[in-house]
Amino acid sequence: MRLFPSRTIAWYTAKMFLIRTAAFIIGLVVILESLDLLGESGKILAAAGNGEAELWTYVSLRVPQIIQLFLPFAVLLATLVTLATLNQNSEVVIFKGAGISAHQILLPLMMAALAIAAVNFVFNERIVTRATQTLKVWQANEYRKVTEATPPKTASWVRGGNDLFHADSVTGIDSTTRLGGVTIYDRVDNRLTRIVMADEGRPIASGWELRNVRIFDVARGTVATQPSMAFATSVIPRQFTTATLDPAYLSLWELWPQIAEQRAAGKPVDTLIAAAHHKISGPLSAVLMPLLGAVAAFGLARSGKLFVRAVIGMFLGFAFFVADNFMLAMGNFGSVPPLMAAWAPFLLFLLIGEAVLIRTEE
Incomplete structure (x- = not known):
């Protein structure tokens, strides 16, 4: 009944998961930023006075956005590789033979994912928001030097x-x-x-x-x-006189007072509320990845269905991202309530992952 029957096994699986997550996110950032820089370098260097320093400035502003966007994907891929490796080496069979349940096998990964989600949340609110605002202003000025990083004004x-x-x-x-x-x-x-x-x-x-x-x-x-x-x-x-807000430029603790001001001014705030809640549910989606990818951990590797199980886990993970973006878009259009737009995909796939795990393993 203990959450971690073996601290050694818990640390062993969590460490495997964290190392693979770091490897995937570093690889994705290097590849995607290289491709992105190839497409934007011409525009950056076309501005008078720009050189290599401005290219590195662009990289420093763009990398946080890429990390924010692709960290959940890296967690999903790390989950699949970690669990498939444990299954392939029959380590899952050993764990279960020692009396460790499927949930106890996954719990160290979910706790590690929760730590990743917490770090991702702080990173998004402290760094990504400022980088996004600065980059947007710079791009609006066609990569020429700007004296002050202010949000673009709209009519x-x-x-x-x-x-x-x-x-x-x-x-x-x-x-x-x-x-x-x-x-x-x-x-x-x-x-x-x-x-x-x-x-x-x-x-x-x-x-x-x-x-x-x-x-x-x-x-x-x-x-x-x-x-x-x-x-x-x-x-x-x-x-x-109440300024138009872009949630991408504001941290959560700055956004909530602004939402109250917008509501007092009689402006619609449903889109802002959905965005504020998604600032929490977005990073928290990393906790779902071990649960959705758990199908790759169980079942006999000798059955020849390990690859199929990994594909099913990947499908569940990507289905969550599709549903999450779809519901957020519906929230922006006002078709669904803000809380549903931000949290419905998370809760739905949490139940789906639990149902699959209990039905097949527990």
């Missing part, structure tokens, strides 16, 4: 009910907010009825007061002008 789009607002410029806060180059797409039942364009907008009690207004009637195809107009809407100034 201000705001939704109020069925209506869509766009402002070319936003200044001030709260009651002193001023919009420049305002365009309002006035919709009724998701059908565009008119487009209201104004040079300036300022907040009033019922909505916004617009100056130098031009109104395009969609049904009639006519344009009317007015010196001023009061446009009634639920859109408030804070919706414009």
Whole structure:
């Protein structure tokens, strides 16, 4: 009933797993970064003043992204190789003959994977977010030198009910907010009825007061002008002055306060909530890999089905990554709740892995 009946066996299997994980991630990083650098080096060197130092700068910014993306794959491959090796050498038979259950064989690997997930989480939040932001700004500047690494600015789009607002410029806060180059797409039942364009907008009690207004009637195809107009809407100034967020640029402890601010401003936050939860469930997926790859550990190697079992384990692992990305995309589209988008694949494949293991081995 002990979790680790033999500390020697537990350390032996965990060490095999960690060494293979490190080997796979190093190999993947070297190969993928070499290919990536070949494709981007021309653009980097095309910028005036760039040389070898800028190439190494690009490598230092790109490598963290590659590690973040491919570390779960490296854990999956390390799991399959470790368990297949133990099976091929009949070590699994020895472990089970000593009274160690299938779960006890896998537990050291899962604990090692949990340590990898914790390191990956800290690495993502402390290093990858900053590298992603810096690289994005540098790429937006066509690899020319930039003085400050700030997120790329985007136009201000705001939704109020069925209506869509766009402002070319936003200044001030709260009651002193001023919009420049305002365009309002006035919709009724998701059908565009008119487009209201104004040079300036300022907040009033019922909505916004617009100056130098031009109104395009969609049904009639006519344009009317007015010196001023009061446009009634639920859109408030804070919706414009609250910055658009990219979760890839923010750590989890910075993202949660920003989500609260976005919610207070009346902006949709479901996508941000899903991204925040995925910052936890993403690295934690490494813990699933030993369970999904466990099918490669058991069964007699002499049966000739070891390769088939390894392929099945690989299929289960890659099926998880496909389901994870699919659900995250559905969460971004608003088709599923944020918590389901972030955690449903993890829980589903946890149950699948447990069901397969209990049904076949326990």
